[in-house]
Amino acid sequence: MASTELPPQEERPIGFGRMLRKEDPRFIRGRGRYVDDIQLPGMLHGAILRSPLAHARIASIDTAAAMAHPKVHAVITGKDLEAQGLAWMPTLSADVCAVLATDKVRFQGQEVAFVVADDRYSARDALELIDVEYEPLPVLVDAKKALDPDAPIIRDEIEGRTDNHIFDWESGDAAACDEVFARADVVVAQDMLYPRVHPAPMETCGCVADYDRVEGRLTLWETSQAPHAHRTLFALVAGLPEERIRVVSPDIGGGFGNKVGIYPGYVCATVASIVTGKPVKWMEDRTENLVSTSFARDYHMRGEIAATKDGKILGIRTRVLADHGAFNTTAQPTKYPAGFFHIFTGSYDIEAAHCKVTGVYTNKAGGGVAYACSFRVTEAVYLVERMVDVLAAELGMDPAELRMKNLLKPEQFPYENKTGWVYDSGDYPTALRMALDMVGYDELRREQAEKRRAHAERGSGDGAAGGGAGGELMGIGVAFFTETVGAGPRKHMDIVGLGMSDGAELRIHPTGKAQLGISCQTQGQGHETTFAQIVAEELGIPPEDVEVVHGDTDRTPFGLGTYGSRSTPVSGAATAVVARKVRERARIVAAAMLEASADDLEWEKGRFFVKGDPSRGATIQEIAMGAHGTVELPEGIEPGLDAETVYDPPNLTFPFGAYVCVVDVDPGTGVVKVRRFVAVDDCGTRINPMIIEGQIHGGLTDGVGMALMQLISFDEEGNCLGGSFMDYLVPTALEVPEWETGHTVTPSPHHPIGAKGIGESATVGSPPAVVNAVIDALEPYGVRHADMPLTPARVWAAMQGRAEPPA
Known part of the structure; x- marks a missing residue:
């Protein structure tokens, strides 16, 4: 792992270089200021009543008992907001989302009523006094059934709506792909799922709304990653003059995309402050955050690669079904409802590419958030890097050799990929060679070969019985990624009409x-x-x-x-x-x-x-x-x-990296241990190496979590099965190795200082490296693919030839 020691103060340059973070002293001394730290005179507290059902008509809402509570000041329902024209609000994807449900609820945990009381506990108690009569409706949680003729219609409030279709988006050249695939020696295909996961920031979402009736001015303290965008949207939703809205985002305990959008609690707190004339605070608890705020991923993907028999990749195509939940709350640029999935061409010199993405509604909380990834790049990179490994297995080639054979060369930059985007700069082969050298790739392959021979001699039955000393299955996973970050340019990108400058x-x-x-x-x-x-x-x-x-x-x-x-x-x-x-x-x-x-x-x-x-x-x-x-x-x-x-950036920037993961799998239990992980990143000009390393370490940990344990799932009635950290697992120091990092530097030619960005690269590149390593370990069992998260039950089931773990 790279050193984090700092040079003596007198030797540190003024400008770029390793220096301690200026903001840390207040955090390590407990002097950070978060939204929940905001205390205002006369402040009231809000709480949200949420639906226990995933899909149901609302027959009636009786708030009389709650209003009779001695500490309750107001109970707001969807009908109250409807009378003020505030029942629905725009999302960042130009969809609309219910603030409080009026006609029906569309996912478990949807907001139904908002209680304002003297304190948080009284507000929560009063929720129990609200009587809601629901008429259950059929539930849709399987995106693959969303477009069936008999599927329940989620968004039937939209006039003329007859199905659950949101959008179709295509990129690349279908005809060129057909021609390339027709003459290829080898074509491989694989279905895969990038499952629904949650950003799960340390700090949940919340706000404090303070409306000054005298000045007609709203001050809103929010857990927001985009304060200015929120101010504009609040002006559009509430009808307040924009210059009379102040949005303040103090210290934020993690965002990861979860705090980009506007949540109903923000609007309800604002309305409550206007109604009561007092400041109103609303803060989620952990279950609310996991069950009802924006999710990410949930992409059902089928990938195909065409190649020559000697391993030259000719083309790639994919068909994707995107589950966006009940409301399309994604923050993708308007022209790109599937985000930057155009990067599904990967880091390789190919002749043709084509993809089609279809978005659908289901009875789940709104999805599509850009969770620690650059607008769907994570899914795209996962697709292509898994497909390259599937191709390597089909050809009997070493996966690192296959990648090296097809990587773009330095002299090809700037390179226009087959979906029309221009990669700014890069030296991909050098980065891959560095990663392979750092991990000692050839020696690891020799070690693996010896272990496989020993495993075969013992017999798979003995190994499966418990995987005793030396019985672990060893896997080596390689992944190479090109990320695309830095949205705008304005000529290509906006969110709800706001240019991304x-x-x-x-x-x-x-x-x-x-x-x-x-x-x-x-x-x-x-x-x-x-x-x-x-x-x-x-x-x-x-x-x-x-x-x-x-x-x-x-x-x-x-x-x-x-x-x-x-x-x-x-x-x-x-x-x-x-x-x-x-x-x-x-x-x-x-x-x-x-x-x-x-x-x-x-x-x-x-x-x-x-x-x-x-x-x-x-x-x-x-x-x-x-x-x-x-x-x-x-x-x-x-x-x-x-x-x-x-x-206004002239182009996106394109950081890249080469990752190698080494795992050991217990054949008796399916438990995966990440033994080593080498990450070589190129983010262009490096401003502060220490901060870069911290970003990479966090992203790698995040990626291991997604690959091995994180999953938001639902039962057939739409109940969310990941509503606490007992159910939704996040990685700790016990599940990750000591990271080994390296870097190359190829500055972006169009950026003023040559920087490309690093915040999400590790999260993009690490899941396919981990999954490739686990699948490589299971090669003796004939396993070609298994979907994330690769929990012990899933790994064990794959070894037994089952598609899913036993119930």
């Missing part, structure tokens, strides 16, 4: 200290450190002297927020651009101070000096004081060094 505002104080306002929102990524380092790199101001402001719509420029790993690719670029604007203003001020022409000044980090005379110069701090002082500036030049910008 980001702003930055940089203010230099007279003393040379700086304040940077950014429109992205941090949830643990270290923005207060890395963005200060970008300013430091451009201006020579120590990072400690740069305050980074985020999460407050009154203090920051407009932007679309943080998700899809767009912080550094978009807001980071905006920061570099605005810092360069300040530097050019500083050049003019320095010229006036030094009585020289601006064209005669040279820049070194932190100061301008006169060409040929380094002794005649001025530091950025001296220039800042001069800009605010009495220095006579050229006509038309305003005092100060402030600047602002809006960055």
Whole structure:
């Protein structure tokens, strides 16, 4: 594992490099400020009554007993909101979602009523006093049956709706694929499921709404990854003037996509504050978060690869059925309802590709959230990397050799893939070779061969009896991924009509200290450190002297927020651009101070000096004081060094990586142990290696969890079976190895500092590496594929030739 030791303070460069996170002191001292820490005078508390049924008509709602509770101030139902035109709200996918159910409930846990009381406990108690009469309806939880003629219609409130179809989306060239597949020597196909999982952040969702009746102003503290987008949507939903809405996102205990959208609790708390004239707080408990907030994945995929007999991949095609639950709450760009699934072509030089994705409604909580992935890239990479391993098995080729044979070469960049997107830069073979060398791939294959011989000599019966000393099955999984992050550009991407660009505002104080306002929102990524380092790199101001402001719509420029790993690719670029604007203003001020022409000044980090005379110069701090002082500036030049910008990226950025996972599987129990994991990543220019390593470690842990244990499932009545951390398992330090990381650096040619982003790469690349390793371990049993999560029961069932574990 890469060292996390820091160089001595005096040796640390001003700018990029390893430095401790500026935000950590307040967290480790318990001084973080989360939404649940907000306490306002006279504040009331809200609680939500949720449906116990997955699909039912609402015959009646009796709130009289709840209203009679001595500590209850209000009970709000869907009919109350309907009278104000607030019963339905737009989602980030331009669908509409019920705030509180009016006609019927469409998933277990859907919001039915909102109680406002003196305290959280009284509000919860009052929920028990609301009497709702339900008329059960047939339940649909199997996406494969969603389009059957006799399937129950989930969204029958939509006029003319006769089925559960949401969208069809295609990418690539179907005819070209047909031609390639017709002449291929080998065609392999595989059905697979990327199961429904949940972001499960440490902090659940919540808000505090405070409506000032005198000023007509709403202040909303939210667990939001996109404060500015929320402000605009609240203005559209509530009819309040946008300039009278302030959204504040304080410290956030993890987001992972779960906190991108607007939840009914936010709207209900706002309405309650307007009705009561007092601040209202609403916070979920863990079960509410797991059962009712946005899920991710749930993609049923069939992949096909065409190749020559010597392993040259010619084409890939896929058909996908996407289960989006009862409401399409995904935050995908408008033109791409299936997100960036266009990356299903992977990292390989192929002739043709085509995919079709169909989205459907089911009786589950709204899905489609971009959970720690860049808009469906995780599913796409999983598909292609599993298919490459299936092809390798069919051809009898080593999976690493097959990948090396087909990877794009450095001289092919910029490379336009077969769905029309241009990969910016990369050296894929070098990254794969590094990963194989780090893990000692050839030696591992020799060890595996010896263990398989020993296993065969003992006989599969003896091994299955308990897998004693040396009896484990050893598997080696390889995965290579190209990610696509940094949404916009605006010409291609918007969410509900809002272009995906980001702003930055940089203010230099007279003393040379700086304040940077950014429109992205941090949830643990270290923005207060890395963005200060970008300013430091451009201006020579120590990072400690740069305050980074985020999460407050009154203090920051407009932007679309943080998700899809767009912080550094978009807001980071905006920061570099605005810092360069300040530097050019500083050049003019320095010229006036030094009585020289601006064209005669040279820049070194932190100061301008006169060409040929380094002794005649001025530091950025001296220039800042001069800009605010009495220095006579050229006509038309305003005092100060402030600047602002809006960055519209010309293209996405494309980080990539090569991962190798080594597992041991107990043949008697099916228990999988991840023995080693090597991750080589390329995120372009590296700002703070320590933060990069932390992001990678978290993403790898997340990926192991998805591959081996995480699953949101439902019974036939639509009951969610993952409503607590007793049922929905997340990985701990006991389930993961000590990560081994490496890196290559190929800067993005169009990004101002060459950065590509790293926040989600490990989550994209690790699940296929783990699954490939487990399937490789089960090769002696003839297993070609098994769906995630590869729990002991699923692994054992696969070894017995069963598609699913026994009931």
